[in-house]
Amino acid sequence: METMDYSLIDWSRAQFALTAIYHWLFVPLTLGLSVIMSIMESIYYKTGDPEWKRITKFWMTLFGVNFAIGVATGIILEFEFGTNWSNYSWFVGDIFGAPLAIEGVMAFFMESTFIAVMFFGWNKVSKGFHLASTWLTTLGATLSALWILVANAWMQFPDGMKFNPDTVRNEMADFWAVALSPVAVSKFIHTVTSSWMVGAAFVIGVSAWYLLKKREQQLAYKSIRIAAVFGLVATIIVSVTGDSSAYEVAQKQPMKLAAMEGLYNGSTGAGLVGIGILNPAKESYADKEETFLAKFEIPKMLSMLAYRDPIAFVPGINDIMKGGYDAKDAWGKPVRVLSADERIMSGKIAIQALASYKTAKAAGQDSFALKSKEVLEAHYSNFGYGFIQDKNDLVPNVPLVFYSFRIMVVFGLFFLAFFIYILVAGKRGWLEQKWLLKLSIATIPIAYITSQCGWIVAEVGRQPWVIQDIMPTFAAVSHIDTSSVQITFFLFAILFTILLIAEIGIMMKQIKKGPGH
């Protein structure tokens, strides 16, 4: 029997989180800024105005700095899969591997080919070919994001696969069920358009700095106009896809929704907590402490948003743990929800059935192997629960998810108002108000915080699962020395800090230098 050191899991998770958070500092700006510079170059192509060429080249330079520092930081995540999460890597098989392989090929061929034309091709290729290359670079970056997000969405809603006990792998049965799952679609649109908001905030913030310094005013005004419209469109799409993402969470990951809302006891006609202060004394779902010290709630809104029905029952954490209520499963089939104890028991039966299957196969007892396989398949939807030692582990970190969700939503609303106000200010000649320019600069870090909070909700909210209901972090992690993970954690922290300082330094230098003439 193999005893797992829990600090190994914590360090492995911390390392993965550090790497992913760092990687995500670069990706949203790449996705957002690439579209903005493509739009700017399109205007240059249409008008022939050299000022637009100068503006495009300036933002393209900043795009290049961000791209160069950020490129390949995601590869470290793949190293970690092979070293720290080897059980997971094997278990997910080609389902995770296929989207990542497509991403690798697309990223390599599209981005690396067309990015060279984009930077080297001014005055060497035709205007049309250059513009096409810029848009194809943008498309390549976006398609890269698509495949990564498809892989992530599958972990949140594992569909389109069948577990093979001989290979101990989940094998893809339906590519389109994986690629076009509703979770993947809403996640992709929500994530990409939220990255557009980051790009828009960046362009407005940098332009505001020029206006404060009374430099490059033409560039700043023109850039702000484009970025504000683009940012506003992105924010509206983000709002719509945020709603559809939350709807999918309600259907597929009810525990995550309960954590997002700090909802311990579910009800029909559940209200949405607009603003709330959680009671720090509440440490477990099982204790009797009040959940909130204070809250402002919108009646029936949570039921409405989660199930499109103002009187629908929304289960809380206690309900999910106790089970016994009627609901629909992730595929919309009516079910009586099992309690956590029942699911843990079912998971243990599934694991035992896997063991029996392997033993029977090795002994050549085919009929017993077949029976074991049937038992495994019947209980496979709860496979991951068999690893759960303490029921408390089934509840994610409620305060972190609850507050991250609110920060994301509040800042999202702020951005809606901000982009509208910037557009109005631009039309009425108010853009040079100092407070507005300073606020615009401050929106750059706010955009990053908002984006990171979105990922915290998505990833912390699904704990303890690496694959929803099928595999917890406890089973996914490799049995390696904790000290080796600690060493690489600090190595990454140092490497990432140096790279981040380099990026900010080079970026600031380029901004101070300006586009030149």
Added chain:
Amino acid sequence: MKNPIVEIYRFYAEGFRSMKLGKTLWLIIAIKLSIMFFVLKLFFFPNILNSKFDTPEEKAEYVGNELIKRK
């Protein structure tokens, strides 16, 4: 008639030669990739399954036992 391969080569060669900021960025990329692949990957991030086993059957057996026995 121009050879397209030569043209592509020239396109890249002239592009790299005329870089200013790009040279710094390429240096950073080169250092970063070297650290990643020749230090981190080589010394700190072995692929556990590939380093222990040669065949898919051995890997499946190992992971199966890991899942069955993990407590």
